[in-house]
Amino acid sequence: MTDAIYHELLLDLYKHPLNKRVLPDCDARQTEHNPSCGDTIEVCVKWDTNNAVKAVAWQGDGCAVSQAAASILTEKIKGKKRNAIKKISNQKMLQLLGLKNLNPTRLRCATLCLETLKKICR
């Protein structure tokens, strides 16, 4: 397939998202919006006593890139500490998604969940 962005893993995650659910009595909740396309992501986190992620969930809707990113990232940060999450770069996010050379508009889709999480970790 020539559609480099829309590889199988990404489409699969779009159709069958991970951690997309409601997390009752979470410790932190943050919603971010990408006004250029209307992507919305809400992330909820529960911390354990070591300040690491005990549970994480997200909700929202948007394009395949933003939705797949939310699934992959929330999976990746389970058990991770605040500081480790803060250090995740945009580059790393793209690597997790298996994407390279996204144009600036799509880069915002790919990093929307990461931005949301970083606000939680501030």
Added chain:
Amino acid sequence: MEAIKKHFPIFRHQKDLIYLDSAATTQTPQVVIDALTAYYTNYRANVHRGFYALATKATNAYESARDSVAHLIKAKREEIIFTSGTTMGLNSLAYSLSPRLSHRDNVVLTRLEHHANLVPWQEMAKHYGFELRFIELKKYELDLESAKKLIDANTKIVSFTLVSNVLGNITPAEELIRLVRQKAPRALAIVDAAQAIAHLPIDVKKLDCDFLVFSGHKMYGPTGSGALYGKKMLLDEHLEPFFFGGEMVRSVSYESADWMPSPHKFEAGTPNIAGAIGLGAAADFIMKLGWKKIQNHESELTAHALKKLKNEVTIIGPVRNRIGVIAFTIPGVHPHDIADILNQKKICLRAGYHCAEPLHHYLNISATARASFGIYTTKKEIDALAKGIQKIKKMFL
């Protein structure tokens, strides 16, 4: 209409380009590029200033562009003010007219408006305290019953679009303006013709609007060009200049200044001379093609597209009384993904809110994809779009 494509050099340079985003900006025909180049290479000089032959030539070209633009909308030449586009036209009107309004007054807009005909009024309402009212829609069309209820003796301005840049519908402008004259005889009627100007013949006298604005870049002209039409009496006596400086003054002392007659009092500073000349060339290009040919071709294209797409996507907009601006959604696929995948087939279309975010919320849709046509668009290109959409559905659903 394949022959018309030959007027547009981009289609020679970008092989297999399928450009379906003419509502965002149209492509440029060679005659417009030639007009811009001729000014820069053969006779560049400032206008209305020099006494030498070159300056006279530049001034004549600039003023003759005003004739062409006036001719396009059946206005008088002194009723045409060159602007940088629709946004500048609407902001100029909002800034200039709003200080006369107070908390007792209201400005009536519609649910359809582009941000350019909404945000300036919102900002002015904050400063001057007037109320904003919005004419509702009924099955995507402006509801004139709602207009009857909203427009009253305290309505001072009614500003609305002639064609929605999302839904593609042509609004009942003449009826609405007649209604304004009955219910609020002193109100001013402003028409945003940005999306209509390249697709419908406009007669400002028949419309009876007080002001009408449009952009050059949506009618095969240069970016950063545009025009504001105003009834002569209003420009002469009602509207104050928006900008002050050189060119717009008759005489100046250290204490004060007085103005040139309109339209020059509204064109302070060195204008976008090349842009105006290019805009004039674009108006001539449209008139030379002729409205009959343009409208026949575009209505055939629109009918073909609606037929091809109606079973593949959800079309957001009316079937009749519309132009070739077609917003749609595919349940389960985000518009950004639609645009991105079509881009891989060199099909250009827009995804998102199209600078009309409140309309999307009003219609309860998150975002749309939008295909829009120009005179160079062909049925073959629409077929390619339909094929691309089928492929997307296979990938995602």
